[in-house]
Amino acid sequence: MGIVRKTKSVEALLNEFQNNSGAISAIELIKRFNSQFNKTTVYRVLDKLEDDGILHSFLDIKGIKWYAKCNGCSANGHLDTHPHFQCMDCGNVDCLPVEVHIPKISNREVFSSQILLQGICNRCIGSS
Amino acid sequence: MGIVRKTKSVEALLNEFQNNSGAISAIELIKRFNSQFNKTTVYRVLDKLEDDGILHSFLDIKGIKWYAKCNGCSANGHLDTHPHFQCMDCGNVDCLPVEVHIPKISNREVFSSQILLQGICNRCIGSS
DNA sequence: AATTTATTACAACTTAGTTGCAATAACAAA
DNA sequence: TTTGTTATTGCAACTAAGTTGTAATAAATT
Ligand SMILES: [Mn+2]
Ligand SMILES: [Mn+2]
Ligand SMILES: [Zn+2]
Ligand SMILES: [Zn+2]
Numbered sequence A, B: 001m002g003i004v005r006k007t008k009s010v011e012a013l014l015n016e017f018q019n020n021s022g023a024i025s026a027i028e029l030i031k032r033f034n035s036q037f038n039k040t041t042v043y044r045v046l047d048k049l050e051d052d053g054i055l056h057s058f059l060d061i062k063g064i065k066w067y068a069k070c071n072g073c074s075a076n077g078h079l080d081t082h083p084h085f086q087c088m089d090c091g092n093v094d095c096l097p098v099e100v101h102i103p104k105i106s107n108r109e110v111f112s113s114q115i116l117l118q119g120i121c122n123r124c125i126g127s128s
Numbered sequence C: 001a002a003t004t005t006a007t008t009a010c011a012a013c014t015t016a017g018t019t020g021c022a023a024t025a026a027c028a029a030a
Numbered sequence D: 001t002t003t004g005t006t007a008t009t010g011c012a013a014c015t016a017a018g019t020t021g022t023a024a025t026a027a028a029t030t
Helices: A008-016 A028-033 A037-053 A123-127 B008-018 B024-030 B040-053 B122-126
Strands: A056-060 A065-069 A084-087 A093-095 A110-120 B053-057 B065-069 B086-087 B093-095 B108-121
Touching: A008 A028, A008 A037, A028 A037, A028 A065, A037 A056, A037 A065, A037 B108, A056 A110, A065 A093, A065 A110, A065 B008, A065 B065, A084 B108, A093 A123, A110 A123, B008 B040, B024 B040, B024 B065, B040 B053, B040 B065, B065 B093, B108 B122
Parallel strands: A084 A110, B086 B108
Antiparallel strands: A056 A065, A084 A093, A110 B108, B053 B065, B086 B093
């Protein structure tokens, strides 16, 4: 089940993603709202926002969970699949609005793909 | 540092990958060798085999660590990067010997990519 | 056989996330 | 506005995967 009541934690988390174009890790959100909400609440609200097709989640190279805004998804399903990029320098993570073509894989039926790219972001290239 | 001494745990783990074409999770290996080696030993030996370019590792959709044989890698570096496939039915994981082309990403320098595909493997398609 | 030191087992720890449950607060109905 | 229903929350306890420190052990060299 998704969000039913517009509680303070829901509004605060939605607002946080409104003011942020990139992805945010669950851990970072727990830190940010440390004084206002319990970590369990943060995890549970994020989970519901994902159910509703408002946020999507993925794991980074360390297995840490990140969330980012969806685009054109709903409770019926997450449609906008795309790769994610993590800067090895600053650690920031972004959604990449590009298509990656997956070739036909023999002997298997592929339903979804998780793609995580690593490298250096523009801001970190400058500050060498 | 990689492997220096051919100990029993090193031989047992190497042997396990010899007899297995797919990937094996660290957790599964710890279970298999539960009566013979401590889990710390398993983790440390796997780590060294990866340093030596004999095995490579990656995380699955749950953030669990998997290992598989390398092909043409060495202590100087892991060269054979490729996608991995996890069957949503049986949970088996394989290395996919295919090239996935990553398009140029603007404003970022991409160094590496982790690609995890999910779907149904051949054996599981049959048993519907 | 003696020596050196890489490797191991063990226990304790860390980190990220989950679960059960009583107290609280949305929000609809009266 | 007050009341009643129940979704949501905070808290504490727990789980799972992996890491760390260290004394004992066992490869491999002399
Ligand atoms: Mn995204
Ligand atoms: Mn592989
Ligand atoms: Zn950066
Ligand atoms: Zn299968």
